[in-house]
Amino acid sequence: MSERARYFLPGDEEDDRVFEVVPVDGLLRVTTPEGNVVDVDAFSPGPGQLHLLWGQRSVDVDVVETDQGLAVYVDDQRFDLDVLSERERRMRTATGGRGGAASPELTSPMAGKVVKILAQAGATVEEGDPLVVVEAMKMENDLKAHRAGVVATIAVESGQAVEIGDLLLTIEDDGDGE
Numbered sequence: 001m002s003e004r005a006r007y008f009l010p011g012d013e014e015d016d017r018v019f020e021v022v023p024v025d026g027l028l029r030v031t032t033p034e035g036n037v038v039d040v041d042a043f044s045p046g047p048g049q050l051h052l053l054w055g056q057r058s059v060d061v062d063v064v065e066t067d068q069g070l071a072v073y074v075d076d077q078r079f080d081l082d083v084l085s086e087r088e089r090r091m092r093t094a095t096g097g098r099g100g101a102a103s104p105e106l107t108s109p110m111a112g113k114v115v116k117i118l119a120q121a122g123a124t125v126e127e128g129d130p131l132v133v134v135e136a137m138k139m140e141n142d143l144k145a146h147r148a149g150v151v152a153t154i155a156v157e158s159g160q161a162v163e164i165g166d167l168l169l170t171i172e173d174d175g176d177g178e
Contacts, residue, residue: 104170106146108162112136117158119151124174132156132168143168150174 005021020031027039041053050061062073069082116133119125130142131151152172156162 104147104149104152104172106131106143106168106171108134108143108164108166108168110134110136110141111163112141112161114156114158114160114162114168115140117154117156119154119169121151121154123151125149125151125171134162134168145171147171148174 003023006018017033019033022029022031024039027041030038030040032038038054043051043053045051048063050063052059052061059074064071064073066080069080072079072081112134113136114132115135117131118133119129119131125131125145126148127145129145131145132143134141134143149171150173152170154169155167156169162168
């Protein structure tokens with residue numbers, strides 16, 4: 001398998017750290033955000049465990065899933081990480097999933113076709129409610145509300161093709177607590 005993958009360690013605002021990983025000759029070739037290239041031999045002796053070898057350095061890593069992402073233990077040090085694939089990053093960015101759902105706009109994180117609209121204009125929605133289903137590469141993806149409020153506009157219709165960043169709908173505040 002020679003599939004290239006990009007992983008993002010979310011930072012502040014648009015300051016994500018991007019790592020590129022490519023399998024090469026049984027190793028993982030990792031390019032760091034600074035442009036350094038490291039060939040890593042990775043072995044998983046058990047669930048949540050990794051043994052990494054690069055150059056003359058050998059490291060045992062324990063990985064624990066938490067509600068906030070991953071807790072990674074290296075040499076008795078804990079690192080809290082939220083690692084995203086390129087697709088997960090687009091999904092999070094498009095749905096305001098960075099914790100700041102200030103924008104009322106829900107945009108498409110992928111190119112595809114709208115196959116179903118689950119919301120109606122004027123409907124009250126909660127954060128996380130499924131609103132639109134977009135099919136991409138023969139997979140249906142539920143796009144969810146990035147904030148609570150009222151669906152103000154629906155900018156697409158079922159069967160419509162969409163590109164990354166196209167406006168799907170807007171969710172406005174529900175009326176100042178009335």
